[in-house]
Amino acid sequence: MSVEFIGMIQQQKVSETYLARGPAIDIDYTREFAQAHEKAGFDRILVPYQSTSPDAMLTVAYAAGVTERIHFMLAHRPGFVAPTLAARQLATLDQLSGGRLAVHFISGGSDTEQRRDGDFLSHDERYARTDEYLQILRRVWTESKPFDHEGRYYRFEQAFSEVKPKQAPYVPIYFGGASAPALEVAGKHADVYALWGESKDQVHEQVTRVRAEAAKHGRDVRFSVSFRPILAATEKAAWERAEHILAETRRLRAEQGLSEATPQQSEGARRLLAAAGDGVRADDRLWTGVAKEIGGRSNSTALVGTPSQVAETLAEYHALGVTTFLIRGFDPLEDALDYGRELIPLTRELTSRVAHAA
16 A cells, blocks of 8 residues: 655644744644645644644644645544534534545543543543444444434434535544553554554554454554654764754753653553663664653654655555554654655655565
8 A cells, every 4th residue: 555644733833842932823834834744745634632722623624725635634532522513523524625534533641631621531431432432423424314322421312414524434533542442442443543653563563463453343454653754964964963852852841840751641652662672762763862851742753864764764664564654843844844855755656666566
């Protein structure tokens, strides 16, 4: 299968090396950021979800209106909107965007994040709720007649939606989570299973586990891995840039009164931090310096090297069964454009060459 590239946009310029300044929504920046990904040749753009950030669904609606071809991936946390309403909202957005929507369902790896929005369920209960939530969504998207439902977390009568997704039978479902309950949900529902940037051995292990879960339900799953490529004209310059990014991350954290972060509360974060063992490098190019500094939060591991070196590494992950790469930079907009100049076309060329040779 051909390789897919997903970028990520936010509503203002912010990263580990840039403090957020000004209003929470910079409309000009959001528009330029979305259009930059389309220009660079990305397939999709992720709009992330945080418990304090601007609404992701409305951001996707805006970004779809200022772009023409690029598709979107909406991060969505089950539990805060009834699944019957969410199904209609997502189907409407898929129709209005011209069938350019996918949804990444996040059950929640942090109690603190969840409780800001009033969710006090335990980790395992959140995944059980997601399982029921996704069952309902798919029925609302596909059923031709009203139906009743009585489950552990949801109960309703005569649920139905006049609007169906433009994509048949429903919008693509992306899903992540490394714990045992998460893998069970992934096997039942995920079209694409998303991992953070782990070593090749770790990715091979997780791909094998998810495929086994999916096989129990007669399903096939595709796989996505997330990285923060750090590129330069030479390998030496790329590693120097990585060290500068780490130093700047530490400087800004100190400026905010933050020390080295405690590990994020999730199995995915534990795996991410374990990728390099006691050091900060794994395999040839995987670098966990920033990930360890911020406690394994978000997709924070990097691939470091020249565009051709990083493209070769991505091709190696592709050979393990990874078809999708979510890549974003520490200099968000500028790096997105830079990836489009060499990294994306080089990776497409390498993976296509291997596919034709097979």
